[in-house]
Amino acid sequence: QVQLQESGPGLMKPSETLSLICTVSGGSVSGYYWSWIRQPAGKGLEWIGRLYASGTTNYNPSLKSRVTMSVDSSNNQFSLNLSSLTAADTAVYYCAREATATEGRCFDSWGQGTLVTVSS
């Protein structure tokens, strides 16, 4: 059973760059797409983007200019950088695994989520 764990700072200032890491255990980052998804308090889910173990990325156009994702296969981790933070970026950030096409490409494994607050 694969497990995911997000890590990173919980409090950021406006204009700073957020860096989050997702550590994968019980399985390899190889062979899957890995996504970042966020959820402001009391609101719905927003897909930020995804990356493949090869380094191929797809970003949400709404965030594309501020997002960078990368993978560290040797440590079974992948990361999210989100620049030029504003209060609107305050949310719980989740990492998730996307299943294969034969399994509907659903998000079948999720981290527990990490709350990021952007405030001066």
Added chain:
Amino acid sequence: DIQMTQSPSSLSASVGDRVTIICRASQNITDYLNWYQQKPGKAPKALIYAASNLQSGVPSRFSGRGSGTDFTLTISSLQPEDFATYYCQQSYTTPRTFGQGTNLEIK
């Protein structure tokens, strides 16, 4: 982007009731439609993938149907642990998009 619209946004029901949640896509997504359950303070949990396939370990009272643009999630007999928020999500193309959620409350 493909817009996903769920109805209703909230629903009150009793233990034992049969409930259905509707999800509509703004364009044809074939059967690339997934359903998730989220409880307060927890990550979403996958229930149904590819419109009608039950994720491993999910009770058989959950079922999904549909293709193209119209989809449903049905819970045949509500149990106390089913009161939660439910989201649909399309995996046909990027950006991946979610419905706004349906909050299922105890009547």
